[in-house]
Every structure is written in structure tokens, then in C-alpha cells.
Amino acid sequence: MYAAVVRSFDSAAKYEMFETPNPDGKHEILVDVVAAGLHPRVRSQANGSHYTSKEELPLIPGIDGVGRLEDGQLVYFVAPDTSFGTFAEKSVVDLRRSVPLPEGADPVQIAAAMNPAMSSWVALCRRVEFQQGQKILILGATGNSGQMAVQIAKLLGASQVIGAGRDQERLHSLPALGADAIVSLVGEPEEVADRLGEAASEVDIVIDYLWGKPAESAMVPLLKRRSDRSRKLSWVQIGSVAGPTAAIPSVALRSANFQVIGSGQGAVSTAGYVAELPALIDAIASGKLNVNAVSFSLSKVEEMWDAPISHEQRVVFIPTK
Ligand SMILES: NC(=O)c1ccc[n+]([C@@H]2O[C@H](COP(=O)([O-])OP(=O)(O)OC[C@H]3O[C@@H](n4cnc5c(N)ncnc54)[C@H](OP(=O)(O)O)[C@@H]3O)[C@@H](O)[C@H]2O)c1
Structure with missing residues (x-):
């Protein structure tokens, strides 16, 4: 079969x-890969830098995708933890990590x-x-995950969603996705932290794709301005694009x-992820x-x-195109 193959972590x-x-085993089958996201x-x-890396080469990258079963049914699947990922004409699917797509779902979008x-x-x-009605700050809201987080927070019932990011054009497009307020992360770190503190001191949850300096310098200004410091603030670390x-x-x-x-991956079990897939697929489809x-x-x-790298559009590969 044709596949994308990594033979060195440097190239x-x-x-x-x-x-x-x-x-291998009764739960696994081979499927035709229809679409897989980069x-x-x-x-x-x-490049071997992920915390789950086993440093084995060669490898086929790709962690998830849409596959077609023998009977034509499309499924979304999370690839097994092997060196054979989804950037290939064919991929192994563990049926316990796959969910059928509803009729009409667009494989590229999924x-x-x-x-x-x-x-x-x-x-x-x-x-x-x-809980519905809570307020959420998304740190790094201009990336693909951040833009999704703005929409998902609203969909799940947040009463206020504040999006913070660098890119001004994408930042200003967040209200159209449901953000109630936006905060620019451009400027001196103290100035930015102060701006965040002012805009987001009453949030219940921070969804953080940045970590590094922006997270470090925003914590205290945000807590200091809180009207009731004994009300819980959960800071959820998800990505580390600004520093490990x-x-x-x-x-x-x-x-x-x-x-x-x-x-x-790890903080939530595979079974936990899989249990959330159908509702999320429905929301997208x-x-x-x-x-x-x-x-x-x-x-x-x-x-x-x-x-x-485009932070605006997610690249999807189609093996048979
Ligand atoms: N834990 C999980 O379950 C999980 C799942 C998905 C993704 N992630 C992680 O979440 C992170 C974001 O993913 P993504 O899909 O949104 O990626 P993406 O679409 O490539 O977007 C990355 C975003 O990070 C921003 N950024 C990069 N460096 C920055 C810095 N120094 N300060 C401020 N912003 C910075 C970019 O800002 P600009 O807009 O200014 O260019 C862009 O908005 C990645 O680390 C990814 O691995 C984690």
C-alpha cells in the first residue's frame, strides 16, 4: 500500500x-482510510517529541481518521498504539476504538x-x-482547538466564554463563533496578564492551550481580582504551544x-475518550x-x-485522492 512514512525524527x-x-486479535480489522487530519x-x-513516543522507526504517522469498512460503513477511529498510523491507504482499526458515522457525515470535516x-x-x-451557566476562559483561542473550545463551551451551556489569543484577525472572528468577549495576548507580558486579570477574574474554568509564560504570568493577576477567592477556579492544562x-x-x-x-491521553482513559465520541460526532455531523x-x-x-503551519484550517489527507 502507499503510505506516509517517517524514517528519521528530523525529516x-x-x-x-x-x-x-x-x-491482530478478534477486535481488529483492516479498513480503507478515507481521511486523516494533520x-x-x-x-x-x-518528530518523536510526544510524551507517548516509543522512538521506534520507521513509523506511519496519523493518530485518528475516518475509515471505510468492507460493507461500506464509514467509521471514525482512533488508531491503535502502534507504529502504523492512519496516513496510509489502509489502517488497522480496533473496533472498540471506533464509532460509525451517521448517514451524510462529511469524512473530511470529521x-x-x-x-x-x-x-x-x-x-x-x-x-x-x-455546570451549565459557568464562565470559561480559553487561553490560545485562535488555534483550531481553541476555536472549537469556544464553540463547545457555548454548546455545553457556558454562560460566558472569553477567548484570548495573539492573531488579531482570528481573535476578532471569535464572537461569530460564540465568544462573549476577547482578549489580545499581544504586548508586554505584565500588560497582557493585567488585561487577562481584568477580563477573566470571575471565570470558573480556564482551558489552556498555551502554558509557558502566558499561563505563568496570568495566574496571580486573575486570582487577585476575584470577588470571592474561595470560589473554585479550575485551570485545565491541555496544550503547551508557548512552553513546556x-x-x-x-x-x-x-x-x-x-x-x-x-x-x-493518560489523564483520561481510552474508554473515557471513546465514550464521548458519539455525542461529539453528532455535534459535528x-x-x-x-x-x-x-x-x-x-x-x-x-x-x-x-x-x-496554518492555525486557521486543519489539513486533512485523503489517501485515494
Ligand atoms: N491534550 C489534548 O487532548 C489535546 C488535544 C488537541 C490539541 N492539543 C494541543 O493543544 C495545542 C493547540 O492545538 P491546536 O489544534 O489548536 O493547534 P493549532 O491549530 O496549530 O493552533 C496553535 C495555536 O497556538 C498559538 N500559539 C503558538 N505559540 C504561541 C505563543 N507563544 N503564545 C500564544 N499563542 C501561541 C497559535 O497562535 P496564533 O494564532 O497567534 O498563530 C495558534 O492559535 C497543541 O499543543 C496541541 O498539541 C491537546
């Missing part, structure tokens, strides 16, 4: 012939949206005791009911979430790998 995946993987998580899998959407959906449904570490001032944890947790996808033939994988 792009290349489109080449590769041995077709074999299903998520940041796929890039970190392919492949583009599931990973970024799952980040906030699972965080809100599995990691915090989110953030120093949490001890006073932040003592002087307020402040909880820092994470949401991702029924058009409740705005998805920004662009598709290319998988044969273009090397070119797209090295192209400037």
Missing part, C-alpha cells in the same frame, strides 16, 4: 510503498475536527465538574481555591460546530509537512 514524512499492517499531535508523534474538538469536550465532560513549563507561584495555591489539572478544513491527496504529504 518530513515521505509518500512511499510500505508493507500493509496485519490486524494535527499538532501527529507532528509531535512524527477527520479535521475530532482531535481539536475532543480536547475541550473531554476536558469539560471528564476532567472538571462543569510554567512556574506556579505558591501563593496562587494558598490564597485561592485554585486547582491546576491536565486533560489528555449535524453542523453545530463550525469546522475549517482543507483536504489534499496523501501523495502531497511531504510538501504539506514543510509548508507554513
